[in-house]
Amino acid sequence: MFLLRISFLVYVSVxxxxxxxxxxxxxxxxxxxxxxxxxxxxxxxxxxxxYINGLKAAQKGQSKWAVKLFEQSISEFPKFAPAxxxxxxxxxxxxxxxxxxxxxxxxxxxxxxxxxSYNHLGVIARLNGDFDSALTLYKKAIEQNSDYxxxxxxxxxxxxxxxxxxxxxxxxxxxxxSKLKKKDAKVSKWIIEIKRRIAKNNKS
Numbered sequence: 001m002f003l004l005r006i007s008f009l010v011y012v013s014v015x016x017x018x019x020x021x022x023x024x025x026x027x028x029x030x031x032x033x034x035x036x037x038x039x040x041x042x043x044x045x046x047x048x049x050x051y052i053n054g055l056k057a058a059q060k061g062q063s064k065w066a067v068k069l070f071e072q073s074i075s076e077f078p079k080f081a082p083a084x085x086x087x088x089x090x091x092x093x094x095x096x097x098x099x100x101x102x103x104x105x106x107x108x109x110x111x112x113x114x115x116x117s118y119n120h121l122g123v124i125a126r127l128n129g130d131f132d133s134a135l136t137l138y139k140k141a142i143e144q145n146s147d148y149x150x151x152x153x154x155x156x157x158x159x160x161x162x163x164x165x166x167x168x169x170x171x172x173x174x175x176x177x178s179k180l181k182k183k184d185a186k187v188s189k190w191i192i193e194i195k196r197r198i199a200k201n202n203k204s
Contacts, residue, residue: 048073051083063090081111088120097124115141119151131162149179153187160194170194
C-alpha cells in the first residue's frame with residue numbers, strides 16, 4: 001500500500017496536472033490545473049501560438065516537443081508566467097527536477113499568485129526528501145486556491161506517509177474528496193484505512 005500511494009502521488013501531481021490556465025502576456029499567473037481554459041472565448045488572441053501548440057503537444061504526451069515550444073514562447077514573451085509553469089511541468093514529467101524547479105520559481109517570481117507552481121515545488125521537495133519544505137509549499141498552494149484538490153491530496157499523502165500526522169492527513173483526504181464531482185475510489189480506501197489506524201492508536 002505504501003509503494004502504491006507513492007506512485008499515485010507522482011501520478012496525480014505530474015501526469016494529471018499537465019496544463020495550467022493562462023491570463024495575460026505580461027505576467028498572468030497560472031491559476032488552476034487541468035485543460036487550459038480561458039475565461040473568455042477570445043482570450044486565446046493574446047496567447048503566443050507556440051504556447052498553444054505546446055499545450056497540444058503536452059496533451060498528446062509529447063513532453064520533449066512541448067518543452068521546445070514552451071521555451072520558444074518564453075523567448076518571445078519572457079514575462080508570460082504560464083509558459084514557465086507548463087515548461088516546469090513537462091520537465092518534471094521528463095524527470096528533470098532541477099530545471100523544473102528553476103522554472104516554477106521563475107513563474108512565481110513573475111506571478112506570485114501561482115498555486116500550481118507552489119504545488120509542484122512541493123512535489124519536488126517531497127521527492128528530494130525535504131518534507132518540511134514540501135509541507136510549507138503545499139500549504140501555500142492551498143492558501144492561494146483552497147479549491148485546488150490535488151494540493152489537498154498531496155498534503156494528505158505527505159502528512160500520512162512521511163510525517164505520520166494521521167488526523168490532519170485524514171482531514172486533507174476528506175477535503176480532496178469533497179472537491180471532486182465523483183469520489184476517488186483509491187482515496188476512499190485510504191480514508192477507511194487511516195480511520196482504522198487512528199482508532200487503533202487511540203486505543204493504545
